[in-house]
Amino acid sequence: MKIIVCVKEVPDTAIALKIKGDSPEIETENIPWVINPYDEYAMEEALRLKEKFGGDITVITFGQKRAENILRNCIALGADRVLRINDESIKNRDGLVTSKILAKVIKDIGYDIILCGKESVDYGYAQTGQMIAEFLQISCVLAIKKLDVSPLNKEAICHREIEGGLEVVKCNLPAVFTAQKGLNTPRYASLSGIMKAKKTKIETLEPDAWGFKPKIRITNLSYPPKRQEGKIIKGTLPDTAEELVKNLKEARLI
Amino acid sequence: MDKFDCIIIGAGPAGVSAALTIARKGLTVTVFERGEYPGSKNLFGGVLYSTVLNKLIPEFYNEAPVERHITKRRYSILSKNSEMAVEFDFEDFNHPPFNNSFTVLRAKFDRWFAQKAEEAGAVIFTETVVDDFIYDNGKVAGVRARREGGDVYADVVICAEGANSLLTERAGLKKKPLPHQMITAVKEVVSLPKEVIEDRFNLSNNEGMALEFFGEAVKGMIGSGFIYTNKDSLSVGVGCPISVMKEKNMKPNDLLESFKSHPVVKKLLRGGKTEEISAKMIPELGYGNLPRLTADGLLIVGDAGGFVNPSLYREGTNMAMYSGMMAAETILEAKEKGDFSERGLQGYVKKLEDSFVMEDLERYGDVPEKLSEMPQLFKEYPEAILKLAKGYFTVSDLSKEDMHRQAWNRFKDKVSMWKFLLDMYKARKAVL
Ligand SMILES: Cc1cc2nc3c(=O)[nH]c(=O)nc-3n(C[C@H](O)[C@H](O)[C@H](O)COP(=O)(O)OP(=O)(O)OC[C@H]3O[C@@H](n4cnc5c(N)ncnc54)[C@H](O)[C@@H]3O)c2cc1C
Numbered sequence: 001m002k003i004i005v006c007v008k009e010v011p012d013t014a015i016a017l018k019i020k021g022d023s024p025e026i027e028t029e030n031i032p033w034v035i036n037p038y039d040e041y042a043m044e045e046a047l048r049l050k051e052k053f054g055g056d057i058t059v060i061t062f063g064q065k066r067a068e069n070i071l072r073n074c075i076a077l078g079a080d081r082v083l084r085i086n087d088e089s090i091k092n093r094d095g096l097v098t099s100k101i102l103a104k105v106i107k108d109i110g111y112d113i114i115l116c117g118k119e120s121v122d123y124g125y126a127q128t129g130q131m132i133a134e135f136l137q138i139s140c141v142l143a144i145k146k147l148d149v150s151p152l153n154k155e156a157i158c159h160r161e162i163e164g165g166l167e168v169v170k171c172n173l174p175a176v177f178t179a180q181k182g183l184n185t186p187r188y189a190s191l192s193g194i195m196k197a198k199k200t201k202i203e204t205l206e207p208d209a210w211g212f213k214p215k216i217r218i219t220n221l222s223y224p225p226k227r228q229e230g231k232i233i234k235g236t237l238p239d240t241a242e243e244l245v246k247n248l249k250e251a252r253l254i
Numbered sequence: 255m256d257k258f259d260c261i262i263i264g265a266g267p268a269g270v271s272a273a274l275t276i277a278r279k280g281l282t283v284t285v286f287e288r289g290e291y292p293g294s295k296n297l298f299g300g301v302l303y304s305t306v307l308n309k310l311i312p313e314f315y316n317e318a319p320v321e322r323h324i325t326k327r328r329y330s331i332l333s334k335n336s337e338m339a340v341e342f343d344f345e346d347f348n349h350p351p352f353n354n355s356f357t358v359l360r361a362k363f364d365r366w367f368a369q370k371a372e373e374a375g376a377v378i379f380t381e382t383v384v385d386d387f388i389y390d391n392g393k394v395a396g397v398r399a400r401r402e403g404g405d406v407y408a409d410v411v412i413c414a415e416g417a418n419s420l421l422t423e424r425a426g427l428k429k430k431p432l433p434h435q436m437i438t439a440v441k442e443v444v445s446l447p448k449e450v451i452e453d454r455f456n457l458s459n460n461e462g463m464a465l466e467f468f469g470e471a472v473k474g475m476i477g478s479g480f481i482y483t484n485k486d487s488l489s490v491g492v493g494c495p496i497s498v499m500k501e502k503n504m505k506p507n508d509l510l511e512s513f514k515s516h517p518v519v520k521k522l523l524r525g526g527k528t529e530e531i532s533a534k535m536i537p538e539l540g541y542g543n544l545p546r547l548t549a550d551g552l553l554i555v556g557d558a559g560g561f562v563n564p565s566l567y568r569e570g571t572n573m574a575m576y577s578g579m580m581a582a583e584t585i586l587e588a589k590e591k592g593d594f595s596e597r598g599l600q601g602y603v604k605k606l607e608d609s610f611v612m613e614d615l616e617r618y619g620d621v622p623e624k625l626s627e628m629p630q631l632f633k634e635y636p637e638a639i640l641k642l643a644k645g646y647f648t649v650s651d652l653s654k655e656d657m658h659r660q661a662w663n664r665f666k667d668k669v670s671m672w673k674f675l676l677d678m679y680k681a682r683k684a685v686l
Pocket residue numbers: 263264265266267268269286287288289292293295296297298299300301302303382383384385414415416417421439440441491493534535536555556557558561562568569570571572574
């Protein structure tokens with residue numbers, strides 16, 4: 001079984017991001033980068049499929065040199081091949097360009113199952129998986145929480161959480177699946193895996209001549225509005241309770 | 255996995271110095287670090303003393319992520335709303351090697367330093383906690399890391415786990431430190447524009463200042479507060495023995511808040527934005543209570559060994575690096591003889607004894623204990639002296655002579671002159 005996993009590096013959500021001057025970009029110097037958490041579920045699912053059915057896992061990222069770190073981690077976990085599509089020469093790209101390029105690379109490699117995170121936690125567009133499926137003209141199930149594959153019948157059954165219930169979806173392979181939290185519990189890399197990863201040289205592709213053009217563009221970024229300062233009502237009961245009710249009424253909360 | 259020549263637990267200054275030294279000699283060495291990357295969890299006040307580092311990596315300051323070199327020092331005693339301070343400014347420290355004192359932020363510095371060891375051939379595993387030693391016939395033969403395939407073997411293990419030395423204790427080399435032997439410290443990084451820092455502290459480009467505060471800075475307890483200037487931030491913190499904090503029922507964070515809101519300190523921080531805050535311990539075991547530093551197949555380095563000079567110098571990084579380097583050299587010698595038993599590793603202790611590490615620990619190791627016998631140094635005296643000074647400087651209708659006499663009498667009411675002079679003498683002898 002040929003399994004493809006698409007991963008992306010994102011700023012660690014534990015830190016507060018800064019906007020770079022007036023530009024619609026974030027300050028990317030000196031901030032910690034991690035693998036997109038949803039992609040970790042995708043990677044784990046790939047490992048489980050390989051353990052069950054055999055085959056090989058190729059992990060692809062579209063990013064700059066720094067992103068080799070997350071690819072190395074995928075090798076440590078058990079990926080057979082990793083590939084970085086260099087984005088350093090591509091100034092503007094949107095989800096469309098990313099997906100087109102990924103689809104082109106994936107097509108050349110060959111695939112039975114393609115796994116992505118359901119969205120990246122940085123910009124959160126949630127488009128890559130479905131667009132790849134569209135460009136490859138294959139089935140696509142989004143935000144799955146369970147995946148059962150039958151290579152013999154060339155089909156898969158997935159569970160999806162929907163508002164107030166559970167949906168079971170059957171589809172043909174090949175297919176793209178995007179991973180939702182809860183799909184599995186990602187493992188830690190073994191020491192020998194990390195050792196192997198340290199020694200691996202990472203393959204890079206240069207996509208600049210492919211000429212895909214973005215269709216959307218970020219024009220502005222701003223911080224969320226500051227939270228209003230709270231108000232502390234001092235005094236003793238029952239005065240404070242009365243004051244509280246008065247305040248809540250004034251704020252039209254009750 | 256293959257067996258290594260040496261395993262090191264912890265990628266702080268001590269562990270990385272050892273790794274670098276060993277890797278350069280072509281031995282195989284691996285380092286286990288619990289943090290996401292070396293330095294990610296580490297913090298210290300902020301002044302890296304670098305005589306040893308400058309030997310390991312000559313002129314490191316040209317490439318390492320250092321913030322500023324310290325040319326100015328200020329020591330001050332605070333009362334509720336006054337300050338008495340001395341300030342030193344040394345133009346000579348403005349030239350290489352910059353008096354070997356630099357402010358650094360550990361998250362950046364440790365990472366850079368660890369990379370140097372990796373370039374030399376050391377293998378560093380991050381996000382990997384070591385849970386225990388593996389023994390073979392009573393000799394330490396490896397470590398158990400918390401990962402699949404985590405049992406890793408080596409001829410010798412260096413434990414560079416820092417102040418919270420659970421493994422050293424578990425190996426039976428060290429007793430659990432008593433509350434008065436550990437300083438608990440909290441520190442914040444407060445960002446301010448570079449120009450503001452340089453104006454406010456009167457610094458030119460890359461010059462830095464270290465400010466230490468006593469007395470009311472830490473509520474009159476034994477301990478101190480500090481401000482160190484980084485490039486575009488200040489490191490602001492307080493530290494006191496755990497025993498004293500417990501006794502006074504103080505929480506470290508509250509102590510830091512109170513320090514920051516002291517009028518003198520507040521002025522220095524105004525406009526700053528707190529970027530991060532964290533707490534950590536500093537060992538002050540005292541010379542007589544240092545742990546056993548060697549066992550069969552095992553060496554203890556850095557804070558785990560209690561190597562911090564607790565006096566005004568608060569020097570830990572330099573000692574950590576020196577001990578790491580000496581452990582490495584000892585291992586290289588032991589490798590030649592093929593003897594990694596405790597006896598084969600004794601050279602390590604000797605090397606430390608012949609160096610500034612043990613000399614300074616012997617000289618200064620007991621400072622905290624001696625000072626703790628004179629709590630008046632931190633509370634009554636500063637208050638009385640500042641009142642005296644205020645009496646001298648207050649402008650009023652009284653004749654100067656009357657004013658001075660009054661101020662002086664008030665001082666003598668509060669403080670016995672003989673005892674004061676004796677205490678000052680004792681304090682000077684202890685600290686300087
Ligand atoms: C608030 C504060 C202010 C200070 N100010 C100064 C100063 O101004 N100047 C100065 O020279 N010194 C100062 N020090 C002291 C200095 O920080 C230490 O002496 C120095 O960091 C010791 O280095 P180390 O390598 O021994 O330990 P550490 O720097 O503590 O490194 C230990 C490393 O081991 C890792 N580790 C621990 N246990 C395990 C495990 N089981 N498995 C895997 N990894 C593990 C930790 O994550 C850490 O990275 C200060 C300390 C504090 C807390």
